[in-house]
Each structure stands twice: as structure tokens, then as C-alpha cells.
Amino acid sequence: MSVYQSAARILKDALEKKGAVKTLVYSSDEKDKRKLFALVCETLKYKTSLFKILKETNLLNTYGWNEETCKEVFTVSDDIDYKYLALPLLYDYLYGKGLGKAGRIRSLITKHKGLVLKTFSKLKTEKEISDVIDHKVNKSSLPRYVRVNTLKATQDDIINRFQQEGWFLKTDYEPSLYCKVLKSLTESEFLVDPVIPGLLAFPPGTDFHSHYLNDSGAVILQDRASCFPAFILNPPPGSHVVDCCAAPGNKTTQLAAIMNNEGKILAFDLSKERLVTLQEFINKGEVTNTTVRCADFMTIDPTIKGCESVEYILVDPSCSGSGIAERRNELTDDVRSTAKKRLRKLSRFQSLLLQHALSFPSAKKVVYSTCSVHEEENEQVVEEVSQKFQDKFQLEYILPEWTMRGKDGYNCSKFCLRLDTNQHFTNGFFVACFVLKSENCNSQLVNDINSEQLDEDMPTNNNHKKKRKLSPSPSPSRKDNGISDECEVKKEKKSKKKSKKKKHLSDDEESIENNQTHVEIKKHTKKKHKKKHLSDDEEIKEHSKKKKKKNKHSSKNLEVSENEDDNVEIDSSIPKNKKKKKKKSHLIYE
Ligand SMILES: C[S@@+](CC[C@H](N)C(=O)[O-])C[C@H]1O[C@@H](n2cnc3c(N)ncnc32)[C@H](O)[C@@H]1O
Numbered sequence: 001m002s003v004y005q006s007a008a009r010i011l012k013d014a015l016e017k018k019g020a021v022k023t024l025v026y027s028s029d030e031k032d033k034r035k036l037f038a039l040v041c042e043t044l045k046y047k048t049s050l051f052k053i054l055k056e057t058n059l060l061n062t063y064g065w066n067e068e069t070c071k072e073v074f075t076v077s078d079d080i081d082y083k084y085l086a087l088p089l090l091y092d093y094l095y096g097k098g099l100g101k102a103g104r105i106r107s108l109i110t111k112h113k114g115l116v117l118k119t120f121s122k123l124k125t126e127k128e129i130s131d132v133i134d135h136k137v138n139k140s141s142l143p144r145y146v147r148v149n150t151l152k153a154t155q156d157d158i159i160n161r162f163q164q165e166g167w168f169l170k171t172d173y174e175p176s177l178y179c180k181v182l183k184s185l186t187e188s189e190f191l192v193d194p195v196i197p198g199l200l201a202f203p204p205g206t207d208f209h210s211h212y213l214n215d216s217g218a219v220i221l222q223d224r225a226s227c228f229p230a231f232i233l234n235p236p237p238g239s240h241v242v243d244c245c246a247a248p249g250n251k252t253t254q255l256a257a258i259m260n261n262e263g264k265i266l267a268f269d270l271s272k273e274r275l276v277t278l279q280e281f282i283n284k285g286e287v288t289n290t291t292v293r294c295a296d297f298m299t300i301d302p303t304i305k306g307c308e309s310v311e312y313i314l315v316d317p318s319c320s321g322s323g324i325a326e327r328r329n330e331l332t333d334d335v336r337s338t339a340k341k342r343l344r345k346l347s348r349f350q351s352l353l354l355q356h357a358l359s360f361p362s363a364k365k366v367v368y369s370t371c372s373v374h375e376e377e378n379e380q381v382v383e384e385v386s387q388k389f390q391d392k393f394q395l396e397y398i399l400p401e402w403t404m405r406g407k408d409g410y411n412c413s414k415f416c417l418r419l420d421t422n423q424h425f426t427n428g429f430f431v432a433c434f435v436l437k438s439e440n441c442n443s444q445l446v447n448d449i450n451s452e453q454l455d456e457d458m459p460t461n462n463n464h465k466k467k468r469k470l471s472p473s474p475s476p477s478r479k480d481n482g483i484s485d486e487c488e489v490k491k492e493k494k495s496k497k498k499s500k501k502k503k504h505l506s507d508d509e510e511s512i513e514n515n516q517t518h519v520e521i522k523k524h525t526k527k528k529h530k531k532k533h534l535s536d537d538e539e540i541k542e543h544s545k546k547k548k549k550k551n552k553h554s555s556k557n558l559e560v561s562e563n564e565d566d567n568v569e570i571d572s573s574i575p576k577n578k579k580k581k582k583k584k585s586h587l588i589y590e
Pocket of ligand 1 (some may be wrong): 203226244245246247248249250251252268269270271295296297298314317319375
């Protein structure tokens with residue numbers, strides 16, 4: 001079935017308010033879910049005009065659009081409503097990429113192209129469909145952010161590459177005026193972010209999706225706001241990290257870059273489909289320190305081997321997505337996202353997830369983030385959890401120079417950080433950071449704040465560790481990292497076999513296998529290993545299976561869905577040297 005038929009189904013359900021677009025897309029059978037999601041979202045944005053064109057052309061009553069003739073040309077599932085099938089086809093024909101790749105189904109439109117084009121231009125002239133143009137402007141009003149994947153290239157390499165293409169790096173401005181300059185970028189200018197290391201900003205509407213640097217994984221297209229959580233967690237190379245809700249993986253790859261691929265990341269997510277994307281990101285970005293696990297994080301026992309040593313945890317759970325700028329329009333779930341009942345449910349789920357993370361015995365730094373603007377999902381969660389865990393954890397006063405803090409009226413407000421679309425030209429976002437009371441974690445704690453110190457902790461974008469250079473020509477990504485990792489693991493196993501008398505399999509023996517779903521961690525083949533001989537990951541897996549059955553707090557029981565799509569993300573702070581402290585500065589960078 002073509003993507004247009006899948007889109008037709010989803011458009012119908014979305015417009016009849018049977019579910020959120022994201023959920024509908026991810027539960028569909030369509031292979032290329034990203035493509036489907038984009039097609040549905042774009043079509044919805046133009047729906048008023050598309051319906052007008054449909055009505056004016058009377059297209060559905062023209063030859064070719066009845067069931068019989070359609071079925072002569074291609075297979076259309078019985079449950080497809082032709083009205084909704086026309087919408088994505090018309091969208092691609094008039095506004096999108098054209099119908100070049102639509103196959104025979106394109107004839108439904110191209111057979112009548114004279115009529116369609118004439119009607120389109122007539123309605124435009126009569127300003128009947130001017131709303132379309134407005135929408136396009138809104139849609140692309142945010143800058144295009146690009147994170148340098150420091151596992152594959154240095155910031156300087158990437159800047160050079162863009163300069164060679166004719167881009168001009170703007171540096172002649174006061175750092176405190178960054179956001180103003182950002183707003184007025186000309187077509188060929190770009191900027192280096194003053195807060196997030198390795199983040200570049202290009203003018204709104206710049207499309208790098210098919211750029212070779214993106215294809216090769218040397219850069220990642222990630223929104224500015226979504227770079228903050230990993231940047232704030234800042235796990236040192238060699239540390240042990242958990243990313244509780246990892247897919248599609250922008251923050252996981254950012255964490256790996258911060259850690260310079262040293263140490264271990266355990267990346268959990270409930271969604272197999274989304275983990276496929278995560279695995280692709282990992283392969284493309286040459287991330288080698290991450291183990292991916294399809295599991296409900298709530299079912300993971302924090303005390304079992306493999307988890308008991310985890311020190312840094314990122315909690316970036318599903319949320320309403322109300323901060324995502326592109327979503328704030330008539331077609332998405334705004335009504336749904338603000339429904340009190342739904343927010344309460346999300347809030348409860350987020351709180352339990354955060355509490356679970358804080359119960360990891362070695363946890364010393366836990367960052368909580370959402371791309372929601374609602375207090376229920378942000379300050380209220382942090383307030384409740386910080387009170388419950390006040391004996392062990394306290395909130396860190398993150399990025400003191402950042403003036404937009406949490407919403408007033410909570411004890412936690414000033415320790416939280418918010419990003420706002422109008423002020424910061426990025427998606428609406430929320431971040432808070434818990435640190436172990438006895439830990440200093442390289443930064444000020446709630447109790448330590450004093451005004452003189454505020455200027456001193458400002459990180460700069462100079463603290464990049466130099467990475468290997470980009471090859472002179474665009475570097476192809478490693479094709480199937482999962483498989484090559486497996487080979488390496490096998491070799492290692494062989495050599496170890498001779499001398500091995502260990503009871504437990506070591507962590508190094510774990511590998512991510514590209515099995516059917518590409519996400520399950522490889523099972524060790526030796527059947528004779530009993531439970532007590534399981535590797536860390538197998539132990540986690542076993543435990544998770546058991547706990548799933550009985551855990552009444554399993555997030556599935558909470559029936560929470562959405563927003564799983566804060567999927568514009570990026571990389572950040574590579575410490576210059578493990579032992580050296582971060583550079584400080586006195587900038588105000590908002
Ligand atoms: C906002 S998205 C995460 C985005 C991700 N951190 C990134 O940067 O790309 C939330 C994710 O949480 C996952 N999720 C929801 N409930 C979960 C649970 N109980 N355990 C693990 N993952 C969960 C969803 O499948 C979704 O992929």
C-alpha cells in the first residue's frame with residue numbers, strides 16, 4: 001500500500017479526532033513512519049485550502065475517482081475514504097515534492113491536472129487560499145539548528161565545510177545580543193550558539209535534510225532547546241549513564257558525544273519502532289558506548305547488576321508536546337494536549353518515572369526535561385518529587401545566567417529553566433536537575449547560590465575536545481554498525497574464551513544486534529549460562545520481563561501516550577579534558 005493510502009487513513013482518524021497524529025502514525029503498518037508523519041502533518045496544515053480545491057474542482061466526481069476505475073489502476077484498500085486519499089495527493093502535487101514518486105496512483109491527480117492547476121491559481125488570485133501562504137511563514141519561523149557530531153568531526157571542520165559552500169559565519173556581534181542577531185540572520189549567514197557547544201544556527205527554512213553532512217552523521221539536525229538536557233547532565237567520559245526514554249535518540253547520541261564514547265549508556269524505550277530510528281542514529285553517528293533496550297523503564301530494577309552503578313540519568317519522558325512550535329496550530333492536538341485529565345495522567349506518569357530514576361542506588365545527577373509548556377508536567381512534577389526525595393537529592397541551580405526560570409509559585413521555580421519560542425527562537429522546553437546532596441557535580445547547588453558566583457559558571461562554546469578531522473570528501477557512514485559491533489564482540493569472545501573462567505559475562509560482551517526490530521540486545525548463545533551467570537543486560541532483561549507482569553506502576557498501566565516527538569535535537573558539551581574544569585565566562589546569552 002502506498003504512503004498516500006496510509007496517510008488517507010490517518011487523516012480521516014485525525015480529523016475525526018480519533019487520536020493524535022503521532023500515535024496514529026506510529027501504530028500504522030507503514031514502514032517509513034517519518035515520511036508518513038511529515039506527509040500527514042503537511043497535508044493537515046494545508047487542509048482548508050485542499051478541501052476548497054477539492055470542492056471547487058469537484059474532483060471526486062470526475063472520471064477516475066470512483067471505486068471501480070480506481071481499482072483498475074491500483075489497489076486501494078476497501079476502507080480508504082477517497083476524500084482523504086485526495087488530500088495528500090493534492091498536497092504533494094501543489095505544495096510538496098510533486099507526485100514523481102507516487103507510482104500509478106498519481107494519475108488520479110495528473111489526469112485532471114489542467115482542472116486542478118486552473119482552480120488552484122483561481123483560488124489564489126481570489127485570495128481564497130491565502131491562508132496557505134501565512135502558514136508556510138509560521139512553519140519555518142524557527143532557525144535551522146545543526147549540532148556537530150563531535151564523534152565524527154570538530155566544530156571547526158564543520159564550520160569550514162559550510163563556509164566552503166558559501167555560508168558566512170557571523171561573529172561581529174555582542175554575545176548578549178545573540179537572540180536579536182539570530183532573529184535577523186540574512187539568507188547566507190549562520191551563528192555559533194553561545195551556550196550549547198557545537199550547535200550552529202542557520203536561517204529559518206534552511207533545509208539540510210539531504211545535506212551530505214547530515215547523511216554522513218557528521219551533523220545532527222536538532223532543535224536548540226532539546227540540546228539542553230544532555231548538556232546539563234554532562235556525564236564525564238567513562239561514566240555510567242541511563243537514558244530512560246531514549247528514542248528517537250537525539251539526546252542519546254549527544255550524551256555519547258559528551259562522553260567521547262567512553263563509559264556506558266543504557267538507552268531504554270518502550271517503542272520498538274522508535275528504537276529502530278535510535279539504532280540508525282547510533283550507527284550513523286558512530287556511537288559505540290550505548291546499549292539499546294526495548295523496555296518499560298518503570299519495570300527496570302535499579303538494584304540489579306548493570307543498573308546499580310548508574311550515576312547519571314536523563315529523564316525525558318513522553319509529554320503533551322505543547323512546547324513544539326510547529327504543533328501549535330489548528331491541526332494538532334492542542335485541545336487534547338491541554339485537557340486537564342490528560343495533563344494529570346501525564347503528570348503522574350512523569351512523576352513516577354522521575355522517582356524511579358532517583359531510586360537508582362548510585363544516581364548522583366538526574367536531569368528531567370519536557371517539551372511541554374504546562375506547569376502540570378513541569379514545575380508540579382519537580383516540586384512533588386523534590387519534596388519526596390529531599391533527604392537525598394537537591395535541585396541544582398542550573399545555568400544561573402539563564403533568566404527564564406520556572407513558573408512562579410513553586411519552591412523549585414528558580415532552579416528550573418524554561419525555553420520559550422518567542423524569546424529564544426526554539427521550541428518551548430523545561431529542564432530541572434537533581435543532584436545527590438553529598439555530591440558537588442562540578443556546579444553550584446541550591447544552598448550554595450550567591451550572587452558573586454552567578455557569573456562564573458557560564459559555560460562557553462570553546463570547550464570542545466579536538467576530534468579527529470573529517471576526511472577530505474564527505475565521509476560515508478558505517479553501514480551496519482550493529483553487525484560490525486557484533487563481529488568485534490565475537491572476536492573478543494573467542495580470545496577471552498581460552499582464559500575465561502569468569503562466572504559472569506562481562507559488559508564488553510554485550511552487543512546490540514540488528515535483529516528484526518534492530519533493538520533487542522543480543523542474547524548470549526551459551527545455553528548453559530544460568531540466571532546467575534547472566535550478563536548485566538540479560539539480567540536487566542530477565543528482571544524487566546518478570547517485573548512487567550507484576551509492576552502495578554508500569555507506565556503502560558497509566559495509558560500515557562504522546563509527545564514522543566521532541567525529535568529535533570542535538571549534541572553538545574565535550575569537556576576539553578576530563579581532568580580540567582569547564583571554561584567559565586560572564587556572558588548573558590539569552
Ligand atoms: C520525548 S520522547 C524522548 C525523546 C528522546 N529523549 C530524544 O531525545 O530523542 C519520549 C519517549 O519516551 C518513550 N516512553 C514512554 N514511556 C516509556 C516508559 N515507561 N519506558 C521507556 N520509554 C518510554 C516513548 O516511546 C518516547 O520515545
